[in-house]
Amino acid sequence: MTADLSEKLGREMTGDPARATDEQPETSTDTLPPPAKLPLRYRNRFVEFFYRLFTERPLGAVGAIICVLLLLTGIFADFIAPHGYNAISPLDRLKPPSAEHWFGTDHLGRDVFSRVVYGAQLSVIVAFAATTLSIIISVIIGLFSGYLGGRTDMTTQRVVDGWMCFPDLIILIVAVSVLGPGTWQVILILGLLFGISGSRIVRGAVLTAKENVYVHAARSIGASTGWILWRHILPNVMPPIIVLYTTRLAAVILAESGLSFLGLGIPPPAPSWGGMLSIDGRSYMFLAPWLAIMPGLALAIAVFGINMFGDALRDILDPRMRGGTGRYIARVRKPGGQTT
Amino acid sequence: MLAEETHRHDHAEPETQQEVLLRVSGLKTQFRQDGRTVTAVDGVSFDVRRGETLAIVGESGSGKSVTAMSILRLIPSPPGEIVDGEVLFDGKDMLGLSDEEIRKMRGSEIAMIFQEPMTSMNPVLTIGRQLSEPIQVHRGGDRKSLLAKCVDLLRKVRIPDPENRVKAYPHQLSGGMRQRAMIAMGLGCDPRLIIADEPTTALDVTVQAQILELLKDLTRERGTSMILITHDLGVVARYADRINVMYAGRIVEQGSSGDIFKHPKHPYTLGLMSSIPRLDQPSGTRLTPITGQPPDLSNLPSGCPFHPRCRFAEDRCRAERPPLTQVSDQHWKACWIDVNKP
Incomplete structure (x- = not known):
C-alpha cells in the first residue's frame, strides 16, 4: 500500500502532465514550450509567474515594463532630469522641443522634460502611498465586515453605502477645502475614498472564502477569529487584493492628476502631470502644444501600462482563469525526486 | 440477552462500569430563517463512555452532523441556536462555557474530523503548517x-515519507492521504474525544477500510472516545461499540451494535438493514428500499415522524409521538409497535 501511494503521489508531483496540457487557456496552446523545457516552469513561483506573463499575456508584459520604467524614473528622477523642475529661465520661454530641451520649455522657461520626470516621481509617491493606504483600509473593513457577518456586517455596509452615495468629486472638493491642498492631503483623501469603496470587493471575497470547510475546521480546532482571518482568510483573498491594488494604482494616478488639474491637488510649482496640463497646457495649447502633449502622453502611458499589467495579473492569479499549471504546483522543488 | 452480550464486542469490561465522558441530554437545536423554524435536533440524549466508539447513523438531514456541531457549539448563529438541553463533557457544562473557554476545548479536548478531505484543508498552507495548528x-x-511533532503525527497515521510530506501542499496528496493528515491533525493535542463526521464518505472503499482501521487502532491505543457519524451501516457494524439511529432530529433506536444489528426494534432501523446488499442472499434478490422521502423538518408529520413511511403504522402512530422506551438492558427504541410480533 505504501509503495502504491507514494508512486501515485510521485506521479502527481511530477507536474501532472495531463493537466498541464489539457487545461491551458486557448491562447497559449501555440506558445507552449516543448516538453523538455517544462521543468523550468516549476522552479519557483516567480519564474513561473514571469514565464506565464511573457508567453501568455505579452501586453501585460509590456505593461510590466512600463511600470518598472515609471518606478525607476520616479526613484532616479534627480539623476535623469537635466534641469530642476522649477528652474526658471526667462530667456528660453515656450521653446519647442530641441536637442537641449527634449520636450521644449514652458511659459517660465522651465524644461518640460525635467518636469515630466519629476512628475513621475510625484505620481509614484502619491500612487503608492494612497493605494497602500486604501488597500489597508479595504482589507480591514472587508475582513471584519465579511467574516463577522451579522450585525457588524450590516452596520458597516450601511455606512459604506452611505459613503458611496456621495459622488467622489464632491467628497474630494469638500475634503480639500477643509484640509487645504497638498501632497499628504491628497494621499489621505484618495486613500480613504478608494479604501472604503474597495472594501466591498474584499468583503465579497471574504464571504466566499469563509464558507470553505477549512475555515470551519480551523474553528473546530479552537482557532481564534484573529488567527482564522490571518492564517486562513487573508491568504485566500490575496489574488483579488493584488488585482485591486494594481487597478487602484492607475485610478489614483488619474485621480491625482484630475485634482491637480482642477487646482485642488498638489499646488504649483510642484510638477504634477495634472497641474501641468491645466495651468501651462490649457493656456498655451495652440501656441505651444508640447506643454499639453508631453505630460498628457506620460499620464496616458503610465495608466495604460499599469492597467495592462493589472489585467494580466488578474488572469494569472485568478484560479478560475488559471490553467493547469497553477502557482501551487510551481512550489514543488524537485519534480519526481519527492519519493525517496 | 446474555447471548448477545458475549458476541457484542471485544471490550474487556462491561460498558455499564465504564465512566461516562460525554453526556448529552435533551439537546435541541433549531435554525430560524425567514420566519420558518427548523428543529434539526429535537431532544437528543446519549452518553459516550471512555474509550468507546459511538456511532450516530441516519440519512441526510436527520440531524447527525448538527448534533456533533452542537456539542462543540460550532452551529453558525444566527440562524442556528441551541435552544435546550445539556452537554456535559467530563462533568463540565459545555453550553455554559464562555466563548473563550469553549475555544480552548475545541481541538485540545474534543477534536473534529470533517467529511471532505478535499476541501477541509487550506490550499495555500503546507501540510506541516496545518497539522501544527491545533498544537500552535x-x-x-x-x-x-512543531515541525518535528508533525512528522511524528504523520508517521503515526502511517503516511510514508513524512519528512517530505510536511512540506507538501494539500493538492499534492491523494484523498486518502489527506484524510489521514486530517486525522493526524485531530490527534495533535491528544484529545479525549474525537468526533468523526463521515470520515470516509468521500473515499473509495479500500481506502475507507484503511482509514477506519487506523482510527480504531489509534483510539484504542490512547483510550480516546469517538463519535462516528455516518450513513454507512457497513462501517458501523464493524467499528462501533454502540449505535444511535437518528430520524428527523430524534434518536429512534439506541443500543449496542449487536443489539441493533441482530435484533433491530424500530421499523426504520429494520428498513435500513434490509436496504443493504448482503452476500448471504442469492444474487437476484431485490433490495427493499424505505419508501417515500425524509420529512420536511419545519413541518413534521403528526405523531411518530416516521409513520408515513412505515409499513407497520397504526392509528396510534399517527396521533401520538412515541417516547424512547427501554427494550432491554442497553437497548432503547422510540416506537409503539413490537416489530417482532408475527
Missing part, C-alpha cells in the same frame, strides 16, 4: 519543534 493554538512552540 493551544500550546504554542517554535517552528522546529
Whole structure:
C-alpha cells in the first residue's frame, strides 16, 4: 500500500502532465514550450509567474515594463532630469522641443522634460502611498465586515453605502477645502475614498472564502477569529487584493492628476502631470502644444501600462482563469525526486 | 440477552462500569430563517463512555452532523441556536462555557474530523503548517519543534515519507492521504474525544477500510472516545461499540451494535438493514428500499415522524409521538409497535 501511494503521489508531483496540457487557456496552446523545457516552469513561483506573463499575456508584459520604467524614473528622477523642475529661465520661454530641451520649455522657461520626470516621481509617491493606504483600509473593513457577518456586517455596509452615495468629486472638493491642498492631503483623501469603496470587493471575497470547510475546521480546532482571518482568510483573498491594488494604482494616478488639474491637488510649482496640463497646457495649447502633449502622453502611458499589467495579473492569479499549471504546483522543488 | 452480550464486542469490561465522558441530554437545536423554524435536533440524549466508539447513523438531514456541531457549539448563529438541553463533557457544562473557554476545548479536548478531505484543508498552507495548528493554538512552540511533532503525527497515521510530506501542499496528496493528515491533525493535542463526521464518505472503499482501521487502532491505543457519524451501516457494524439511529432530529433506536444489528426494534432501523446488499442472499434478490422521502423538518408529520413511511403504522402512530422506551438492558427504541410480533 505504501509503495502504491507514494508512486501515485510521485506521479502527481511530477507536474501532472495531463493537466498541464489539457487545461491551458486557448491562447497559449501555440506558445507552449516543448516538453523538455517544462521543468523550468516549476522552479519557483516567480519564474513561473514571469514565464506565464511573457508567453501568455505579452501586453501585460509590456505593461510590466512600463511600470518598472515609471518606478525607476520616479526613484532616479534627480539623476535623469537635466534641469530642476522649477528652474526658471526667462530667456528660453515656450521653446519647442530641441536637442537641449527634449520636450521644449514652458511659459517660465522651465524644461518640460525635467518636469515630466519629476512628475513621475510625484505620481509614484502619491500612487503608492494612497493605494497602500486604501488597500489597508479595504482589507480591514472587508475582513471584519465579511467574516463577522451579522450585525457588524450590516452596520458597516450601511455606512459604506452611505459613503458611496456621495459622488467622489464632491467628497474630494469638500475634503480639500477643509484640509487645504497638498501632497499628504491628497494621499489621505484618495486613500480613504478608494479604501472604503474597495472594501466591498474584499468583503465579497471574504464571504466566499469563509464558507470553505477549512475555515470551519480551523474553528473546530479552537482557532481564534484573529488567527482564522490571518492564517486562513487573508491568504485566500490575496489574488483579488493584488488585482485591486494594481487597478487602484492607475485610478489614483488619474485621480491625482484630475485634482491637480482642477487646482485642488498638489499646488504649483510642484510638477504634477495634472497641474501641468491645466495651468501651462490649457493656456498655451495652440501656441505651444508640447506643454499639453508631453505630460498628457506620460499620464496616458503610465495608466495604460499599469492597467495592462493589472489585467494580466488578474488572469494569472485568478484560479478560475488559471490553467493547469497553477502557482501551487510551481512550489514543488524537485519534480519526481519527492519519493525517496 | 446474555447471548448477545458475549458476541457484542471485544471490550474487556462491561460498558455499564465504564465512566461516562460525554453526556448529552435533551439537546435541541433549531435554525430560524425567514420566519420558518427548523428543529434539526429535537431532544437528543446519549452518553459516550471512555474509550468507546459511538456511532450516530441516519440519512441526510436527520440531524447527525448538527448534533456533533452542537456539542462543540460550532452551529453558525444566527440562524442556528441551541435552544435546550445539556452537554456535559467530563462533568463540565459545555453550553455554559464562555466563548473563550469553549475555544480552548475545541481541538485540545474534543477534536473534529470533517467529511471532505478535499476541501477541509487550506490550499495555500503546507501540510506541516496545518497539522501544527491545533498544537500552535493551544500550546504554542517554535517552528522546529512543531515541525518535528508533525512528522511524528504523520508517521503515526502511517503516511510514508513524512519528512517530505510536511512540506507538501494539500493538492499534492491523494484523498486518502489527506484524510489521514486530517486525522493526524485531530490527534495533535491528544484529545479525549474525537468526533468523526463521515470520515470516509468521500473515499473509495479500500481506502475507507484503511482509514477506519487506523482510527480504531489509534483510539484504542490512547483510550480516546469517538463519535462516528455516518450513513454507512457497513462501517458501523464493524467499528462501533454502540449505535444511535437518528430520524428527523430524534434518536429512534439506541443500543449496542449487536443489539441493533441482530435484533433491530424500530421499523426504520429494520428498513435500513434490509436496504443493504448482503452476500448471504442469492444474487437476484431485490433490495427493499424505505419508501417515500425524509420529512420536511419545519413541518413534521403528526405523531411518530416516521409513520408515513412505515409499513407497520397504526392509528396510534399517527396521533401520538412515541417516547424512547427501554427494550432491554442497553437497548432503547422510540416506537409503539413490537416489530417482532408475527
